[in-house]
Amino acid sequence: MNAKRVYVQTARAAAAAETRQRILDATVALVLRQLSMEIVLNDVAESAGVSVQTVLRHFGSRDGLFEAAATHAVQQVATERRAPVGDIAAAVRTLFDHYERWGEVMLRLLAQETRDPKAHTVTQQGREVHRDWVGEVFAPMLAARSPDARETALDLLVIATDLYTWKLLTRDRRLPREQAEARVRHLITAILGGAR
CATH class of the missing domain: 1.10.357.10 (Tetracycline Repressor, domain 2)
Structure with missing residues (x-):
């Protein structure tokens, strides 16, 4: 040739x-x-x-x-949400940046997921990406726990950093971002300081 x-x-x-x-x-x-x-x-x-x-x-x-x-959007999200492992403040800041960009569309997709199989596929991928992100970012703080305690803490951290938590604080309560971030950091610290 x-x-x-x-x-x-x-x-x-x-x-x-x-x-x-x-x-x-x-x-x-x-x-x-x-x-x-x-x-x-x-x-x-x-x-x-x-x-x-x-x-x-x-x-x-x-x-x-x-x-x-x-698939393309999930890859973008995973890239955007990269945060230093073990750094709670950076993780919450990164997460809020992500939710400010994608939060409204994610809420719309969640509202559609029972009627639109494509929306359901995207939201399910989003749930998996979020749980993986939480597990990765907070891995050092979870490592010493027993498997049951680690799984419990992981579930609670997923809830503390969930889209609906962001929505509740920033949209429903209309808290300034700084206060909303502080409340999420407080939740994370309380979860991580709990029983091991």
Whole structure:
């Protein structure tokens, strides 16, 4: 195979990957603004600057697109939520940054999950990502506990750092972010200081 042909194939592959990424980013951006059930392929194609046929060529169907977009969003979330292990203040700050960006869309998806299987898939992945994050970030504080005590503390930490806890404090109670973060830190400290 000559060098020119290899270059052309490499350039095509890079262009296809960039187009795929643009479609995924456009889909996630649309989901951030409106209910996933309302999004049609024309909306995605227009937002990504491609044709519906291009969307279908990359993802096969609307369901294929939404599955790929959900995986893409989960990867974004996991990257955004990275926090220093064992640092409660940094973990809560990172979590609140994440909830400020994604919280409203997550609440909409949770409201849809009983009617929309795609929303349910995303929310279930979100629950798993959150529990894994809690287990990783607080691992040093949980390590010395018995398996039962570790599991109990993990459950309580998941609740203390849950989306609905953020919503209750920042949206329902309308506490300033600084106060809401302080209350979540207080919950975490109380849980971690509990019986081992």
